[in-house]
Amino acid sequence: MIVGIVVVAVLAVVIGGVVLTQHTAATGAADPSTPAGSIPISRAGTPFATTVDSGVVVAGRSASHTLDVWEDALCPACQSFEARGGARIAKVVAEGKLRVRYHLVNLLEQRSEPEGYSTLGGNAMLCGAENGIFPDLHVSLYTAQPDEGGTAYTADQLVDLGTRLGAGPGYADCVRSGKYAPVIAANFAAAAKDPALRHQQTGSFGTPTLVLDGKMLEAGDARLDVIAPPL
Numbered sequence: 001m002i003v004g005i006v007v008v009a010v011l012a013v014v015i016g017g018v019v020l021t022q023h024t025a026a027t028g029a030a031d032p033s034t035p036a037g038s039i040p041i042s043r044a045g046t047p048f049a050t051t052v053d054s055g056v057v058v059a060g061r062s063a064s065h066t067l068d069v070w071e072d073a074l075c076p077a078c079q080s081f082e083a084r085g086g087a088r089i090a091k092v093v094a095e096g097k098l099r100v101r102y103h104l105v106n107l108l109e110q111r112s113e114p115e116g117y118s119t120l121g122g123n124a125m126l127c128g129a130e131n132g133i134f135p136d137l138h139v140s141l142y143t144a145q146p147d148e149g150g151t152a153y154t155a156d157q158l159v160d161l162g163t164r165l166g167a168g169p170g171y172a173d174c175v176r177s178g179k180y181a182p183v184i185a186a187n188f189a190a191a192a193k194d195p196a197l198r199h200q201q202t203g204s205f206g207t208p209t210l211v212l213d214g215k216m217l218e219a220g221d222a223r224l225d226v227i228a229p230p231l
Contacts, residue, residue, distance in 0.1 A: 039153060039161040042143040044135035045087040046094045055183030057102040057129040060093040065227050068101045070191055070209040073121025073141060074108040074148055078208045082142040085228070090135060092228045102129075102138075104180070105188035107207055108148060117152030120175075122184045124158040127174035133165040140165070 051058050067089070071078040092098040104122030109115060121141055128137035140161060146152050155176050162171045174180075191197050197205045200218055210217040212224055 037157070038164070039140060039157055040144050041136065041161070041164060042140045044090055044139045046090040047135050048090055048094045050129040050134040052126055052130045053101075055103075055126070055180060055187060057104070057126060057134060059100040059102065059134070060098060061096065063093075063096055063099040065097070065213055066099045066101065067224070067227075068103065068209075068211040070103045070105055070187075070197065070205075070207055072105050072107045072118050072207045073125065074112055074118045074146065074152075075207040076145070076148055077206075079142045079145045081208045081210075082139065085224075086139060086142075088228045088231050091231065098227055103187050103191065104184050105191055105207065106184050107188055107192075107205075111148050112146060112152035113150060114152060117146060119178070119181050119184050120152065120155060120158065123178055123180045124162065124175050126180040126183070127171050128162060128165075128167060131162070131168035131171040131174070133162055133167045133171070136165050137162060137167075 048059050049061075069081075071081070089098065089100060093100055102125070104125055106118035106122060109118045112118070125134065125138055125141065128134045159172045159175050162175065191209070192205045194205070197209050197211070197216065199206055199209070199216075210224070212227070215223075217224060
């Protein structure tokens with residue numbers, strides 16, 4: 001059975017020591033005047049440009065190093081990864097030292113109420129990437145992530161969040177049409193059967209999965225610390 005895994009050892013070593021303060025800053029950035037029923041806004045520490053390339057969000061331009069991240073909008077470990085390491089990664093992306101490729105997957109598709117938030121949230125992130133709001137949208141959706149097994153956000157709530165973040169005019173239609181839903185499913189199908197993305201601890205694919213310069217980061221690997229040192 002392929003299940004979401006909490007890569008505790010990877011997070012502890014690769015993103016180790018980083019930033020309980022970053023998590024506090026991110027959650028503390030939420031707007032206290034958020035309308036009832038709306039998703040709170042949290043701001044990325046450092047803005048950076050994104051594009052969508054073959055269903056993958058690409059952050060930053062050409063750089064000496066490339067980090068591929070497989071993540072699920074509902075995955076608690078992905079939320080932890082963003083809270084602990086997102087700000088430092090954003091900084092080196094903005095500085096041109098690192099390019100990040102975000103592969104959105106729907107591994108936890110059945111674990112929201114109603115089912116399908118993994119696809120809905122991932123689709124919103126891809127829509128945000130092509131409409132100029134990915135950094136803030138990404139942080140906002142992980143900071144205020146729905147509980148696994150709990151009530152999911154709706155398309156209307158995701159559209160409202162993007163509008164308040166200043167998304168381009170194509171964002172709402174992109175979210176409501178589920179433009180990237182087939183891509184997200186294909187991303188997961190490809191990752192699940194790729195032997196190179198199986199974690200040593202479990203023998204299976206899980207989220208988050210981190211691949212730096214073509215090699216998976218496993219427990220005890222501090223290469224990302226060298227490229228993106230703790231703030």
